[in-house]
Amino acid sequence: MTDTQRSGFAKLTASIKAAGCAAKMSPTELAEVLRALPSLSSPNLLTGMENFEDAAVYKITEDIAIIQTTDFFPPVVDDPYTFGRIAAVNALSDVYAMGGAPILALNILCFPTCDYPLSVAREILRGGADTVAEAGAVMAGGHSIQLPEPIYGLCVTGVVHPARMLTNSGARVGDVVVLSKPVGTGVGLLGLKGGQLSETQREELIRNLTTLNNRSLEIALRYQVHAATDVTGFGLIGHLHEMACASGLEFALWADSVPLLPGTQALAQQGFVPAAAYSNRRAYQPFVNNKIDVDESLADLLYDPQTAGGLLFCVDQMQAENLLQELQQLEMTSAAIGTFRSGTAGAVEIGVRSGHAETRAEGHDKDG
Amino acid sequence: MIKTADLRGLICPEPVLRTKRLFDDMSVHRVEALVDDEVCVNNLKRLSHSLDASATVHERDGYFEVVMERAEHRHPHVETTMGSALQGEGDRGAARAGTREDLAGDLSAQPIEKQRPGESKEPSAGQRVEAARSDEASKAPGRIGTVIFLAKDTFGDGDPAFSRTLINLFLQSVLQSGLVPRAILLANSGVKLMAPDSQTQVVLQDFQAKGCEVLACGLCLEFYGLKDRIARDQITNMYSIVEYLFAADKVLTP
Numbered sequence: 001m002t003d004t005q006r007s008g009f010a011k012l013t014a015s016i017k018a019a020g021c022a023a024k025m026s027p028t029e030l031a032e033v034l035r036a037l038p039s040l041s042s043p044n045l046l047t048g049m050e051n052f053e054d055a056a057v058y059k060i061t062e063d064i065a066i067i068q069t070t071d072f073f074p075p076v077v078d079d080p081y082t083f084g085r086i087a088a089v090n091a092l093s094d095v096y097a098m099g100g101a102p103i104l105a106l107n108i109l110c111f112p113t114c115d116y117p118l119s120v121a122r123e124i125l126r127g128g129a130d131t132v133a134e135a136g137a138v139m140a141g142g143h144s145i146q147l148p149e150p151i152y153g154l155c156v157t158g159v160v161h162p163a164r165m166l167t168n169s170g171a172r173v174g175d176v177v178v179l180s181k182p183v184g185t186g187v188g189l190l191g192l193k194g195g196q197l198s199e200t201q202r203e204e205l206i207r208n209l210t211t212l213n214n215r216s217l218e219i220a221l222r223y224q225v226h227a228a229t230d231v232t233g234f235g236l237i238g239h240l241h242e243m244a245c246a247s248g249l250e251f252a253l254w255a256d257s258v259p260l261l262p263g264t265q266a267l268a269q270q271g272f273v274p275a276a277a278y279s280n281r282r283a284y285q286p287f288v289n290n291k292i293d294v295d296e297s298l299a300d301l302l303y304d305p306q307t308a309g310g311l312l313f314c315v316d317q318m319q320a321e322n323l324l325q326e327l328q329q330l331e332m333t334s335a336a337i338g339t340f341r342s343g344t345a346g347a348v349e350i351g352v353r354s355g356h357a358e359t360r361a362e363g364h365d366k367d368g
Numbered sequence: 369m370i371k372t373a374d375l376r377g378l379i380c381p382e383p384v385l386r387t388k389r390l391f392d393d394m395s396v397h398r399v400e401a402l403v404d405d406e407v408c409v410n411n412l413k414r415l416s417h418s419l420d421a422s423a424t425v426h427e428r429d430g431y432f433e434v435v436m437e438r439a440e441h442r443h444p445h446v447e448t449t450m451g452s453a454l455q456g457e458g459d460r461g462a463a464r465a466g467t468r469e470d471l472a473g474d475l476s477a478q479p480i481e482k483q484r485p486g487e488s489k490e491p492s493a494g495q496r497v498e499a500a501r502s503d504e505a506s507k508a509p510g511r512i513g514t515v516i517f518l519a520k521d522t523f524g525d526g527d528p529a530f531s532r533t534l535i536n537l538f539l540q541s542v543l544q545s546g547l548v549p550r551a552i553l554l555a556n557s558g559v560k561l562m563a564p565d566s567q568t569q570v571v572l573q574d575f576q577a578k579g580c581e582v583l584a585c586g587l588c589l590e591f592y593g594l595k596d597r598i599a600r601d602q603i604t605n606m607y608s609i610v611e612y613l614f615a616a617d618k619v620l621t622p
Binding site for chain 1: 379380384388405407410413415417
């Protein structure tokens with residue numbers, strides 16, 4: 001507990017309805033809003049809105065394109081410094097998902113100055129600044145306003161060589177997808193708020209939420225990555241669906257291989273499931289085909305909105321094993337979670353890895 | 369014991385958390401919760417499923433009522449005694465299958481009992497809760513009649529064996545009088561009265577069959593090494609015992 005938490009004001013998360021990326025507008029609502037907007041294009045704009053890319057990429061010269069992205073949300077944890085770190089890790093992730101390196105960040109802060117001491121705002125910003133520094137970028141300012149509910153995030157600029165930019169649209173038949181972090185942060189954060197996590201489960205959750213995706217991208221860039229994205233508010237299945245849509249392929253998910261944060265499956269079983277997991281399910285279920293009997297709590301986690309989630313790397317089957325071996329040297333749990341094949345564009349089939357005997361995926365919660 | 373909870377206006381995960389805490393008391397077999405939206409409904413269904421309880425959802429005017437009941441209480445004809453444990457197992461299995469279907473039907477296709485348009489205006493939450501209580505008058509606390517509180521396994525203090533015979537005689541006499549107490553609460557060495565090898569076990573079962581709740585203090589059962597031998601739903605805590613004693617019109621402590 002930090003000093004600020006002892007001084008009698010409400011917990012940061014006390015009045016927050018949805019934590020982190022669980023606060024995103026639902027995919028259905030967002031599509032409805034975006035439908036009415038004109039789709040703008042420019043020869044230098046390398047990403048369009050049509051594939052729901054993680055960030056905008058704009059070509060400056062033949063060698064340099066800038067990546068521009070923003071992400072912000074209400075507090076996910078009560079400790080302001082940790083909240084700042086998580087929000088920054090989450091915002092920076094979009095740059096990594098495009099294969100780039102962040103160079104510059106600006107703060108976006110909404111803060112109720114009447115309800116919390118200024119030290120809380122300072123701690124949030126310090127968490128953000130430390131994380132931006134860790135990413136090797138510069139924190140160059142920002143904008144703040146007073147609002148009843150605290151919100152924090154970043155606007156981030158990154159750079160990438162236009163020819164080496166990663167999008168979610170390049171997956172090929174037979175490609176294997178490697179996920180660089182376990183899923184379950186939405187359920188885990190609800191459990192944390194409800195005081196349902198053991199100390200080790202809490203530590204593991206926070207460690208996942210505050211780990212940048214820079215090192216896993218650095219490793220992946222040594223391979224021929226055909227497509228990439230990061231797992232955020234639309235859940236693992238939502239982002240796999242988008243990747244499958246953009247690539248015109250079908251994805252076969254190995255439900256038994258998806259790494260889960262410790263304790264989250266038990267929490268989902270008991271009803272600690274965020275609203276966004278239900279809206280994600282409603283939005284993506286039409287594209288999902290259950291080949292096996294998927295355990296309800298595992299399904300919840302596959303649709304669970306992720307905050308500061310991992311990256312999905314799409315590589316040739318031959319390269320997947322080495323990539324995975326290298327990623328497993330890092331502290332996060334990573335895994336090969338499925339493969340692309342020809343079929344209905346955007347379809348996601350939930351099954352198990354061929355050769356595995358299970359006919360029913362129960363998940364595999366690491367006990368913690 | 370039945371608990372009602374108005375969880376409307378609470379932010380996730382509070383509704384599921386509070387319901388979970390209510391069910392943590394093993395003597396609570398049924399929780400009637402009011403919640404705002406389908407997310408809460410679905411989360412309470414998941415909680416019920418994990419607790420091996422049923423969940424029935426009623427859509428009210430702008431909110432939902434979720435009635436959750438532990439498996440062993442779902443069939444009123446099954447005596448909830450240690451003797452019927454085998455039968456209880458079977459019920460639990462069936463209940464589990466039923467709840468799974470409910471979960472699979474999720475979101476849109478919920479088994480929701482819609483209010484008929486012609487029905488009269490929905491009573492207030494408070495009125496409805498009261499109504500639910502009077503339906504289950506034999507179960508819920510609140511103007512609850514007589515409670516027998518046994519904090520030792522003897523009737524008065526004297527020769528121990530003789531005093532234990534007297535307590536058996538006391539319980540038999542109450543039973544034969546036809547006056548059924550609302551609940552029999554057992555604490556300290558009183559919990560030994562419901563041990564499977566105790567001579568009073570049978571009479572306590574007879575009380576249960578007549579709709580009287582027989583509840584034992586969990587801490588006491590643990591202390592006397594009896595916790596594993598007593599049906600889950602008969603284990604309560606000091607908090608509930610206090611609730612019963614205050615709600616009772618009369619407390620008998622021989």
